[in-house]
Amino acid sequence: MHKDISKYLNQLSDNLTIVNKLIVGAYLTFNNIELQHNKLIKTCIEGNDKKEVDEFTALIREKNEKFDFEDLIRLFEITIPSDDTVSNGAVYTPKTIRDYIVESSFSSFKLSNFNTLVVADISCGTGAFLYSVAKKIKEQTNKSFAQIFQDNIFGLDISDYAVERSKILLTLLALSEGEDEKVFEFNLYIENALSFDWHVEIDEFNGFDIVVGNPPYVRSKHLSVETKELMSRWEVTKSGNSDLYIPFFEIALKYLKNETGILAYITVNTFKRSLNARKLRTFFSSNQFNLSILDFGNHQVFSEKSTYTCIVLIQKNPKESILYEKIDPLSISQKRDFSMIKYKSLDDKKGWLLNTSKILTNIKQIERVGTPLGNKYPIKNGLATLSNDVFIFRPSDEDEHYYYLENHKIEKAICRDVIKPNRLKSEDEINRLKEKIIFPYHDNVKQKKYNIISSKMAILDEKYFQKTYPHTYAYLLTHKTQLLGRDKGKSFKKYLWYEFGRTQALADYGEKILFPYMSSQAYFVYSEQKDLLFYAGYAIFLDNISKREIELLKIILKSKVFWYYIENSSKPYSGNFYALAKNYVKDFGVCNLNEEEENYLLSTDSLMQRDDFLMYKYGLENEFDYRILEKVV
Numbered sequence: 124m125h126k127d128i129s130k131y132l133n134q135l136s137d138n139l140t141i142v143n144k145l146i147v148g149a150y151l152t153f154n155n156i157e158l159q160h161n162k163l164i165k166t167c168i169e170g171n172d173k174k175e176v177d178e179f180t181a182l183i184r185e186k187n188e189k190f191d192f193e194d195l196i197r198l199f200e201i202t203i204p205s206d207d208t209v210s211n212g213a214v215y216t217p218k219t220i221r222d223y224i225v226e227s228s229f230s231s232f233k234l235s236n237f238n239t240l241v242v243a244d245i246s247c248g249t250g251a252f253l254y255s256v257a258k259k260i261k262e263q264t265n266k267s268f269a270q271i272f273q274d275n276i277f278g279l280d281i282s283d284y285a286v287e288r289s290k291i292l293l294t295l296l297a298l299s300e301g302e303d304e305k306v307f308e309f310n311l312y313i314e315n316a317l318s319f320d321w322h323v324e325i326d327e328f329n330g331f332d333i334v335v336g337n338p339p340y341v342r343s344k345h346l347s348v349e350t351k352e353l354m355s356r357w358e359v360t361k362s363g364n365s366d367l368y369i370p371f372f373e374i375a376l377k378y379l380k381n382e383t384g385i386l387a388y389i390t391v392n393t394f395k396r397s398l399n400a401r402k403l404r405t406f407f408s409s410n411q412f413n414l415s416i417l418d419f420g421n422h423q424v425f426s427e428k429s430t431y432t433c434i435v436l437i438q439k440n441p442k443e444s445i446l447y448e449k450i451d452p453l454s455i456s457q458k459r460d461f462s463m464i465k466y467k468s469l470d471d472k473k474g475w476l477l478n479t480s481k482i483l484t485n486i487k488q489i490e491r492v493g494t495p496l497g498n499k500y501p502i503k504n505g506l507a508t509l510s511n512d513v514f515i516f517r518p519s520d521e522d523e524h525y526y527y528l529e530n531h532k533i534e535k536a537i538c539r540d541v542i543k544p545n546r547l548k549s550e551d552e553i554n555r556l557k558e559k560i561i562f563p564y565h566d567n568v569k570q571k572k573y574n575i576i577s578s579k580m581a582i583l584d585e586k587y588f589q590k591t592y593p594h595t596y597a598y599l600l601t602h603k604t605q606l607l608g609r610d611k612g613k614s615f616k617k618y619l620w621y622e623f624g625r626t627q628a629l630a631d632y633g634e635k636i637l638f639p640y641m642s643s644q645a646y647f648v649y650s651e652q653k654d655l656l657f658y659a660g661y662a663i664f665l666d667n668i669s670k671r672e673i674e675l676l677k678i679i680l681k682s683k684v685f686w687y688y689i690e691n692s693s694k695p696y697s698g699n700f701y702a703l704a705k706n707y708v709k710d711f712g713v714c715n716l717n718e719e720e721e722n723y724l725l726s727t728d729s730l731m732q733r734d735d736f737l738m739y740k741y742g743l744e745n746e747f748d749y750r751i752l753e754k755v756v
């Protein structure tokens with residue numbers, strides 16, 4: 124849809140009744156639809172200014188050349204108040220995905236049953252899925268739309284204007300095929316799906332044959348207390364900080380017919396691995412639901428939002444395995460090539476590792492080699508000040524005692540070196556990328572126990588701080604309001620205003636290999652500066668480890684084998700980036716090497732020879748594995 128059209132609507136009004144009037148008025152005018160009887164549409168366009176409608180119709184003619192149902196749906200979607208896209212998770216589904224979902228859910232029923240299918244969207248938004256379903260039933264049965272709306276279509280949404288628009292959309296669909304009833308009876312409810320009981324609302328309700336939709340994706344931190352309370356009544360979100368889409372699986376399955384019912388959602392794919400979806404994974408695996416996942420990986424499906432999604436199809440008949448395929452949205456209509464993955468091979472607690480069975484075997488094999496990285500070396504997260512722009516700086520000048528930052532002096536003695544692994548690609552960049560951090564802590568406890576020096580950082584006393592480092596104190600004071608506002612003010616009930624926002628990593632000390640939160644390539648950079656702090660990234664700490672072992676570890680981490688492991692087991696982001704969080708790297712097996720093997724790896728400069736050797740070492744050397752590795756790396 125051309126941006127001038129959305130601009131026109133958005134500047135016109137944020138009153139949705141006025142926007143509806145204009146969209147519907149223009150739709151009827153553009154398509155020469157004569158309206159005689161239908162009350163809903165009459166009320167909708169009542170009082171329309173003909174000049175305004177003609178102007179908008181002309182704009183659509185000029186910029187879009189057509190005005191069909193997809194355009195209508197699109198216009199309803201782009202005029203949703205932006206607040207609702209955050210609090211209600213109103214993101215809308217492209218037609219190809221909707222069509223795939225509707226087609227695949229209908230394909231498990233015989234044509235002769237289409238007449239009586241009971242189909243629901245329990246977060247229906249402006250009714251795009253219900254529109255596709257109604258059209259499908261009409262095409263296959265030739266039932267009247269009036270009858271289809273009464274017998275076959277059920278919808279619900281928490282937002283009143285969404286339900287109103289669903290009714291308008293379905294009515295216009297009927298009108299476009301010549302059905303101009305005075306009133307259509309709809310089963311569309313303005314309700315909260317978390318508490319709505321379909322058995323109470325519908326007489327002789329026997330469950331849905333099909334539930335389709337795009338459940339609201341709202342992160343836990345944006346949910347109201349009331350919503351959280353309602354979520355705690357569902358098994359899959361009884362506790363923890365769950366996102367709103369999670370209970371929509373359980374709700375749909377509760378109201379789905381036992382033997383034949385099918386659920387088909389487009390949803391975020393994070394439930395495979397995320398901590399807050401543990402109970403959902405257990406819910407799926409303990410019931411052994413018949414589950415198929417079409418994973419879009421790092422391909423973006425929704426144009427207006429960066430989300431990682433998948434299509435999930437579920438039936439309640441138990442199966443030992445789930446079906447999984449990674450696909451590109453552009454090839455959605457091609458024949459499916461699912462891999463079967465046994466529920467019992469999946470770890471509900473740690474997260475589901477889903478891939479083709481060949482790749483899964485390779486991943487498991489890599490994890491079995493040697494010792495897991497996380498067991499061999501501590502892997503730690505960097506500092507989190509929650510106000511890096513205040514604490515971290517590049518001095519514009521310096522003298523014996525001070526760094527200069529804009530027009531402030533900062534005492535050198537309160538500063539430490541800091542680096543951001545997210546930016547770092549090689550050792551020779553360290554000096555150029557190092558910054559200074561104001562570090563208002565002192566080493567509190569230093570005890571020698573079993574030859575290990577453990578130290579704990581304590582925040583400087585405010586009076587002492589002011590007296591000893593008056594310039595730095597004065598500088599921080601100019602940012603006091605910003606510092607107190609960190610973390611929405613929450614942490615600073617607990618911490619002093621000049622403390623960092625989190626206490627993590629304050630006392631971390633030692634040689635380390637630094638690496639970023641996410642990247643498109645393996646960057647592992649060694650620093651021998653023991654007191655170098657870091658933020659926005661991770662580090663593998665290397666206590667009492669020889670330079671030789673460090674060099675070998677770097678070779679392994681920069682190998683094709685490691686990146687193959689990450690590409691196939693970590694969380695993907697767009698631009699071929701992958702998460703390197705501790706959880707995704709800690710199980711990588713660091714292989715044991717004998718002296719001869721070590722010498723070989725250290726003596727060859729050829730990356731290819733090292734990779735070949737390591738593939739052999741990890742048991743991935745056979746023809747097939749080699750080709751996979753060639754393809755992905």
Ligand SMILES: C[S@@+](CC[C@H](N)C(=O)[O-])C[C@H]1O[C@@H](n2cnc3c(N)ncnc32)[C@H](O)[C@@H]1O
Binds near residue numbers: 245279315336
């Ligand atoms: C992603 S939109 C889905 C729209 C529609 N299925 C589509 O793709 O065209 C999510 C919808 O969920 C609705 N919603 C949010 N919380 C809800 C709740 N607790 N109960 C019912 N609907 C809810 C929002 O108002 C929004 O319309």
